[in-house]
Amino acid sequence: MDELTPLSPEGPSAEAKQWAMLTHLAAFAAFLIPFGNIIGPLLVWQLKKDLGPFVEYNGKEAVNFQITVAIAAVVCFILIFALVGALLLPVLGLVWLVFTIIAGVKANDGVAYRYPMTIRFIK
Secondary structure: OOOOOOOOOOOOOHHHHHHHHHHHHHHHHHHOOOOHHHHHHHHHHHHHHHHOHHHHHHHHHHHHHHHHHHHHHHHHHHHHHHOOHHHHHHHHHHHHHHHHHHHHHHHHOOOOOOOOOOOOOOO
16 A cells, blocks of 8 residues: 555544554653554454444554564563664664654554554454
8 A cells, every 4th residue: 555545535534643643652662661562553443443444444553563573572682692783673673663653653644654674464
């Protein structure tokens, strides 16, 4: 799906935009609980996906991105022993923060955002 293409001609409702945004921003639960970056978006998506295709699409995107970031974090942690991971882990954290915020803002604007470099586990 193109980053600028809405899912329906009339666009999503205000409620759908709000919940789509929250599917992305729920990843910040990682600051409170372990694996909160995956659990938060997964929970919001599962509870609110019936609001329409916009919320469902954004929920899948958010969960896929968070799983991809978690896998990349594990790889970076392992690479710490080769000293490369110590450089990559902060970069990954910054990329995670920036892309999550961008996706939340785009969802609130009614844009179906697609994260770059994400493995699509959930289709």
